Amino acid sequence: MASYTIETRERADGTVRYRCTVRLGGGKNITHRESRSFMKKKLAAQWGKKRTAELEEKGVSQGIHQVGMLPSIGDLIRLYEDDDSLGGQSGRTKRYVLKMLADSDIAKVATNKLMEKHLVQHCKDRIEAGASPATIHHDIAYLRSVLKVAHPVFGIPVDDKVIATALPTLQRLNLIGKSQRRSRRPTHEEIDLILEGLKQRESHRGNKIPFCDILNFSILTCMRIGEICRIRWEDVNHQKRTILVRDRKDPRKKTGNHMYVPLLGDSWKILQKQPRQDSRIFPFNEKSVTAGFQRVRNKIGIEDLRYHDLRREGASRLFEMGFTVEEVAQVTGHRDINILWKVYTELNPADLHKKYNAFET
Incomplete structure (x- = not known):
C-alpha cells in the first residue's frame, strides 16, 4: 500500500518549503521511499497523490531510478535542490x-550519458x-558540485570526472575564465551626490529605509549589505563597541563563521541612533536597499559603480x-589576506610620494 506525508521545512534563507x-x-516493511520539495503545500499534495496512485498501479518501476531510465541532469539538479542539506544550504x-x-538543454541529457x-x-x-x-565558469563549478554527490547521496551513476577532463578544453576555447578583479572606488564627489540623492529618497512618503545611514555604515564597517541587514541588537557589545556578525561569507565554510567586528568612528553613532523597533538593527530587505542606491546612481549618471564597491572603499x-x-x-572579515593585499597595492601610487616627502622633512 502506498501513502504520503507532507512536512513543512524552513530553509537557511528563511523560505518555507513543503516536503x-x-x-x-508500512511499518518495518517499507519497500520504497522517495520525496520532493515544493514551494506550495497544494503542489506537494498533488504530487503525493499522483505518485501514490502510480506506485499502487505499476509499482516502483515508475520511479526515476528504474534501470534503463536513469534520471536526466535536470532531474538530478532538482533532487539536489530539494535536499535540505544540499540545495537548502546553497x-x-x-x-x-x-x-x-x-x-x-544540458538538463535533458541522461546522467550516465553526459560527455x-x-x-x-x-x-x-x-x-x-x-x-x-566568468559567469559560465559558475555554471560549470555548480554543476560539478551536483555531480559529485549524485552517487553517494542519491545512488545515481554519473561520471563526475567528466568536468575535470573538459576544463582544459573549455579554458583553451575561452568558454570559461576568471572574473576581472575590480578596483573601482567612488570619488568623494560621487559619494556626496549619491548621499544627496538618497536623502531626497528618504523624504518620499512611505519610505522607512535610512538609506544615508546604511550607506555610511557600509563604508565605515566594510560589511556586505546582506550582513548589515542581518545584524541584531542582542549581538552588540556596548563596552567594547563591537558587534557579532554571524555567518560571514567564507568559501571554505558556509555556516558558523561568526566574527566580532569593531565599530569604528561614526559607525557606532549611526548604530546608536537607530530605533529599536525590531530584533535587527537595520530590519530591511537588502534588495530594497541596493535598488534604492542603484536608482539614485543611475539618475545621477554615475557609471560602473556597484554597492559592493563601498566595501572596497572602506578597506582602502x-x-x-x-x-x-x-x-x-579584522574589520572586513577576510580569511585570505592576499585579497586585501591586492586592495592595498592598488591605492594611489601618488600617496607613496607624499609619505616619502613627509619622511624626508
Whole structure:
C-alpha cells in the first residue's frame, strides 16, 4: 500500500518549503521511499497523490531510478535542490544558477550519458546568449558540485570526472575564465551626490529605509549589505563597541563563521541612533536597499559603480589611515589576506610620494 506525508521545512534563507514523502509498504516493511520539495503545500499534495496512485498501479518501476531510465541532469539538479542539506544550504547565486541549468538543454541529457561535448555546447550556447566566460565558469563549478554527490547521496551513476577532463578544453576555447578583479572606488564627489540623492529618497512618503545611514555604515564597517541587514541588537557589545556578525561569507565554510567586528568612528553613532523597533538593527530587505542606491546612481549618471564597491572603499580608507593588513582583516572579515593585499597595492601610487616627502622633512 502506498501513502504520503507532507512536512513543512524552513530553509537557511528563511523560505518555507513543503516536503512530500511517498512510501510503499508500512511499518518495518517499507519497500520504497522517495520525496520532493515544493514551494506550495497544494503542489506537494498533488504530487503525493499522483505518485501514490502510480506506485499502487505499476509499482516502483515508475520511479526515476528504474534501470534503463536513469534520471536526466535536470532531474538530478532538482533532487539536489530539494535536499535540505544540499540545495537548502546553497547561497542565492548558486540557487539562481542551478535553476537556470535545470531549464537549459544540458538538463535533458541522461546522467550516465553526459560527455565533454555536452559541456562545450552548453558553454557555446551561453556565450551566444551574452554570458561572460566568468559567469559560465559558475555554471560549470555548480554543476560539478551536483555531480559529485549524485552517487553517494542519491545512488545515481554519473561520471563526475567528466568536468575535470573538459576544463582544459573549455579554458583553451575561452568558454570559461576568471572574473576581472575590480578596483573601482567612488570619488568623494560621487559619494556626496549619491548621499544627496538618497536623502531626497528618504523624504518620499512611505519610505522607512535610512538609506544615508546604511550607506555610511557600509563604508565605515566594510560589511556586505546582506550582513548589515542581518545584524541584531542582542549581538552588540556596548563596552567594547563591537558587534557579532554571524555567518560571514567564507568559501571554505558556509555556516558558523561568526566574527566580532569593531565599530569604528561614526559607525557606532549611526548604530546608536537607530530605533529599536525590531530584533535587527537595520530590519530591511537588502534588495530594497541596493535598488534604492542603484536608482539614485543611475539618475545621477554615475557609471560602473556597484554597492559592493563601498566595501572596497572602506578597506582602502583604513589602509590610508595607516592600519595594517591584519588589522583591516579584522574589520572586513577576510580569511585570505592576499585579497586585501591586492586592495592595498592598488591605492594611489601618488600617496607613496607624499609619505616619502613627509619622511624626508
